[in-house]
Amino acid sequence: MKNKKISYTAHEKGDVLTVSHRRFIQANAELVSVPFAAVRTSIASEKKDQGSIPVNLIDTDETKVVPTCSTFDCGGRCDIRAHVKDGVITRITTRLDHELDEEMPIMQACVRGRGYRKFIYDPNRLKYPMKRIGQRGEGKFERISWDEATTIIANKLTSITEKYGPACRYVSVNTAVIGGVSSGDKMLRRLLNITGGHLQYYHSVSMGNTAAATPYTYGVATSGSTLDTLADTPLVILWGHNPTETIFGHTNHYFQKMKKGGTKFIVVDPRYSDTASSLADQWIPLLPTTDNALMDAMMYVIVSEDLHDKVFIDRYTIGFDEENMPDGVPANESLVAYLTGVKDGIIKTPEWAEKITKVPANVIRQLAREYATTKPAALMQGWGPQRHICGERVARGSTILATITGNVGKKGGWAAGFSGVAGNKYLNGLDLGNNPVKEKISVMNWVQAADDASKVTPAEGLVNADKLNSNIRVLFSLAGNYLANQNPDINQAVKILADESKIEFIVSSDLYLTPSARYADILLPETSFMERWNIAYPWSTGSYFILSSKLIEPEFERRSDYEWIREVAAKLGVEQEFSEGRDEQEWIAHIMESNRQAMPKENLPTFEELKQTRKHLFKIPPYIAFEENIRDPENHPFPTPSGKIEIFSKRLYDMQHPEIPALSHYVPAFEGPEDKLIEKYPLQLITWKGKSRSNSTQYLNPELQEVQIQKLWINPVDAQKRKIKQGDLVRIFNDRGVSIIPAEVTQRIIPGVVAMPTGAWWQPDKNGVDRGGCVNVLTSSRKTPLAHGNSHQTLLVEVNKA
Ligand SMILES: Nc1nc2c(c(=O)[nH]1)N[C@H]1C(S)=C(S)[C@@H](COP(=O)(O)OP(=O)(O)OC[C@H]3O[C@@H](n4cnc5c(=O)[nH]c(N)nc54)[C@H](O)[C@@H]3O)O[C@H]1N2
Ligand SMILES: Nc1nc2c(c(=O)[nH]1)N[C@H]1C(S)=C(S)[C@@H](COP(=O)(O)OP(=O)(O)OC[C@H]3O[C@@H](n4cnc5c(=O)[nH]c(N)nc54)[C@H](O)[C@@H]3O)O[C@H]1N2
Numbered sequence: 001m002k003n004k005k006i007s008y009t010a011h012e013k014g015d016v017l018t019v020s021h022r023r024f025i026q027a028n029a030e031l032v033s034v035p036f037a038a039v040r041t042s043i044a045s046e047k048k049d050q051g052s053i054p055v056n057l058i059d060t061d062e063t064k065v066v067p068t069c070s071t072f073d074c075g076g077r078c079d080i081r082a083h084v085k086d087g088v089i090t091r092i093t094t095r096l097d098h099e100l101d102e103e104m105p106i107m108q109a110c111v112r113g114r115g116y117r118k119f120i121y122d123p124n125r126l127k128y129p130m131k132r133i134g135q136r137g138e139g140k141f142e143r144i145s146w147d148e149a150t151t152i153i154a155n156k157l158t159s160i161t162e163k164y165g166p167a168c169r170y171v172s173v174n175t176a177v178i179g180g181v182s183s184g185d186k187m188l189r190r191l192l193n194i195t196g197g198h199l200q201y202y203h204s205v206s207m208g209n210t211a212a213a214t215p216y217t218y219g220v221a222t223s224g225s226t227l228d229t230l231a232d233t234p235l236v237i238l239w240g241h242n243p244t245e246t247i248f249g250h251t252n253h254y255f256q257k258m259k260k261g262g263t264k265f266i267v268v269d270p271r272y273s274d275t276a277s278s279l280a281d282q283w284i285p286l287l288p289t290t291d292n293a294l295m296d297a298m299m300y301v302i303v304s305e306d307l308h309d310k311v312f313i314d315r316y317t318i319g320f321d322e323e324n325m326p327d328g329v330p331a332n333e334s335l336v337a338y339l340t341g342v343k344d345g346i347i348k349t350p351e352w353a354e355k356i357t358k359v360p361a362n363v364i365r366q367l368a369r370e371y372a373t374t375k376p377a378a379l380m381q382g383w384g385p386q387r388h389i390c391g392e393r394v395a396r397g398s399t400i401l402a403t404i405t406g407n408v409g410k411k412g413g414w415a416a417g418f419s420g421v422a423g424n425k426y427l428n429g430l431d432l433g434n435n436p437v438k439e440k441i442s443v444m445n446w447v448q449a450a451d452d453a454s455k456v457t458p459a460e461g462l463v464n465a466d467k468l469n470s471n472i473r474v475l476f477s478l479a480g481n482y483l484a485n486q487n488p489d490i491n492q493a494v495k496i497l498a499d500e501s502k503i504e505f506i507v508s509s510d511l512y513l514t515p516s517a518r519y520a521d522i523l524l525p526e527t528s529f530m531e532r533w534n535i536a537y538p539w540s541t542g543s544y545f546i547l548s549s550k551l552i553e554p555e556f557e558r559r560s561d562y563e564w565i566r567e568v569a570a571k572l573g574v575e576q577e578f579s580e581g582r583d584e585q586e587w588i589a590h591i592m593e594s595n596r597q598a599m600p601k602e603n604l605p606t607f608e609e610l611k612q613t614r615k616h617l618f619k620i621p622p623y624i625a626f627e628e629n630i631r632d633p634e635n636h637p638f639p640t641p642s643g644k645i646e647i648f649s650k651r652l653y654d655m656q657h658p659e660i661p662a663l664s665h666y667v668p669a670f671e672g673p674e675d676k677l678i679e680k681y682p683l684q685l686i687t688w689k690g691k692s693r694s695n696s697t698q699y700l701n702p703e704l705q706e707v708q709i710q711k712l713w714i715n716p717v718d719a720q721k722r723k724i725k726q727g728d729l730v731r732i733f734n735d736r737g738v739s740i741i742p743a744e745v746t747q748r749i750i751p752g753v754v755a756m757p758t759g760a761w762w763q764p765d766k767n768g769v770d771r772g773g774c775v776n777v778l779t780s781s782r783k784t785p786l787a788h789g790n791s792h793q794t795l796l797v798e799v800n801k802a
């Protein structure tokens with residue numbers, strides 16, 4: 001389906017009618033009178049008449065069906081069809097089946113995308129700018145004018161910056177507009193950079209541990225291939241990867257095709273995930289944080305049964321056996337020395353690993369043999385296993401399995417350690433300018449930097465400086481619920497947030513009064529993605545972008561972050577430099593135009609053209625990570641110190657850090673099953689990204705709350721011991737916090753482990769006990785050894801009947 005000629009009628013003229021409440025109700029009532037069947041009929045007839053795929057903007061009697069998309073960090077980027085009538089969204093549908101372009105499939109909405117109308121028209125949405133009147137965190141606010149809000153922000157920015165310098169200003173994690181070329185976050189950073197700079201953080205809480213570890217094997221972090229290269233792969237091992245729920249771009253499109261084509265899928269996950277139930281031929285549960293023991297035993301089986309790819313290992317790798325080690329390393333540090341027990345006296349047999357992982361030895365043997373003898377085979381790791389304290393080791397462990405089986409750089413294989421596809425094309429976003437503040441903290445340092453900056457040393461994660469000159473004194477959280485919901489160990493974080501002698505000024509913008517928004521001094525009601533302009537692109541499996549346009553006028557006093565930030569800029573005297581005279585839509589047009597000029601060969605549409613076409617596909621050829629390095633190693637050495645794939649990393653060896661060994665083998669994790677703390681807290685708790693929301697976004701959506709009720713999964717064996725029955729309220733606790741939610745007694749989770757979806761809102765009762773199922777009252781802020789990254793997934797708890 002190439003080069004189809006498509007004609008479009010534009011809906012967007014830039015201005016849409018303001019809707020009165022009465023008309024809104026009316027339009028909703030009339031929803032029934034514009035059935036989707038009518039739309040389908042018109043498409044069908046058009047298809048017949050014109051012999052081409054249907055137009056994208058379908059004009060039924062009075063309703064325009066406009067393709068758009070959200071900018072959430074939801075795992076995908078779907079073609080959402082907004083049905084707009086009289087300035088009101090009356091219905092949400094999605095790309096139609098027969099519009100599928102096999103070369104670059106644009107995604108169809110999942111249950112969350114179909115819930116956007118409820119998200120946008122929820123009566124709980126914030127309506128007016130507000131100022132805190134109670135204690136921080138109490139949630140008491142009074143309505144103020146936009147003028148007052150922006151005056152307070154400008155004045156506070158000026159006075160606090162004069163006192164502490166620009167490095168006291170910090171913008172917190174926020175992912176709800178991350179998928180767009182512009183956002184309030186980006187605009188704010190631009191303004192802060194113009195006015196002296198701000199303290200930035202590094203590390204992605206999503207996959208930063210993988211990104212930090214993978215270069216120690218391959219020299220670079222981007223190790224993904226395009227998914228079309230897997231079409232003929234006979235075997236896929238999904239290691240802690242749950243794309244049926246997490247989406248991960250186009251993964252499900254390709255996996256479903258592969259499944260039909262006969263690919264075998266094995267899922268390694270402590271939970272019988274939706275991916276296991278919908279796709280897998282085999283589910284292999286294991287205890288969380290023990291993945292490296294399973295990998296070690298697989299490697300032992302592969303090597304001891306002579307199933308490894310010797311030619312590949314000889315040609316492309318370093319560190320496999322004693323003959324092939326970097327200089328300056330003593331004897332018996334190679335992979336073979338470790339596996340065979342020469343190094344530490346322990347042979348890494350399946351029986352050894354069974355005790356640690358709970359995976360039966362015969363299953364380990366079968367898995368190892370199958371992976372090593374099926375050519376090619378793709379071991380694909382999700383990011384759940386690396387959001388652990390041992391996450392860097394797990395990420396690198398999978399790269400070594402891929403290496404010794406010769407699956408790197410080969411069509412149908414997979415290099416594991418996935419964090420992006422290098423061959424992909426993206427749009428450049430907003431120009432943020434230069435940040436004069438050079439020091440950076442890890443995302444895991446922010447609570448400490450707000451509490452006592454002298455504790456944030458290079459050993460703790462500070463870079464580009466020996467010390468911080470100031471605590472965090474001004475904090476912005478725009479489109480994030482990180483402060484008091486998604487950050488680990490929030491009971492610790494909120495103590496600092498509530499203390500006005502620490503952070504002097506907090507500004508939040510959201511659509512809802514979230515647990516984090518409660519800590520704002522100034523709380524601003526932002527427009528939703530349906531009420532402003534952006535261009536959004538998918539997760540890295542796909543190459544296209546979609547116009548996310550203003551379809552309806554904002555109601556009440558909602559404003560886009562850009563508008564109020566521009567007003568603050570004016571009050572700081574830098575309006576012209578900041579805005580360059582552009583309004584929100586003109587910025588998006590400008591960004592589109594800059595990209596067009598930067599990529600002349602791509603034939604990118606002008607903004608005006610994009611308003612007609614709504615989307616643009618890049619045609620990218622199939623891409624196999626490291627193919628060049630494997631095809632022609634002399635001219636394309638791996639960008640590692642040795643020029644080879646580093647099974648043994650001398651750089652890690654030189655760090656002499658017991659938690660990040662040169663070989664990335666199993667090391668018992670803090671708060672893992674071998675930690676002494678298990679006597680007090682005998683259950684491991686993990687989270688997963690549930691289908692009913694994107695992190696905490698859409699938490700209040702009543703339909704989505706029914707899609708997946710917030711419950712604690714517990715195995716019948718563990719439930720019986722505690723006399724817990726299906727649906728009982730249970731108390732989940734450790735030294736950091738307590739949460740009470742109903743139990744789901746299910747064999748979908750391995751004994752010794754409990755699990756709940758992440759992203760439920762924190763709802764402390766008067767005793768501080770969480771009643772919402774916000775897992776981050778229990779999680780730990782312990783940092784990973786290499787990345788100084790997050791370990792949201794590693795924690796021990798006890799559970800009993802509430
Ligand atoms: N529906 C939905 N999709 C999303 C999101 C969402 O909130 N909802 N969020 C998006 C975002 S921001 C991100 S970063 C990605 C995250 O994507 P991932 O990090 O891959 O998603 P998770 O569900 O956290 O983890 C994947 C699987 O790892 C398993 N797991 C946990 N611990 C271990 C372990 O120790 N070993 C093994 N082998 N498996 C383990 C979990 O049970 C889960 O099934 O998802 C994106 N997609
Ligand atoms: N225990 C545990 N914790 C985790 C994770 C985990 O796996 N387990 N995963 C981590 C990961 S990978 C991530 S990415 C983070 C995500 O953490 P966050 O970035 O905080 O993501 P959300 O919780 O979705 O918060 C986004 C907020 O933006 C609001 N919002 C939506 N649209 C708009 C808009 O247009 N404008 C404005 N101003 N606001 C808007 C939503 O209402 C919501 O409150 O969570 C992390 N926390």
Ligand SMILES: [Mo]
Nearest residue numbers: 073205206207
């Ligand atoms: Mo994420």
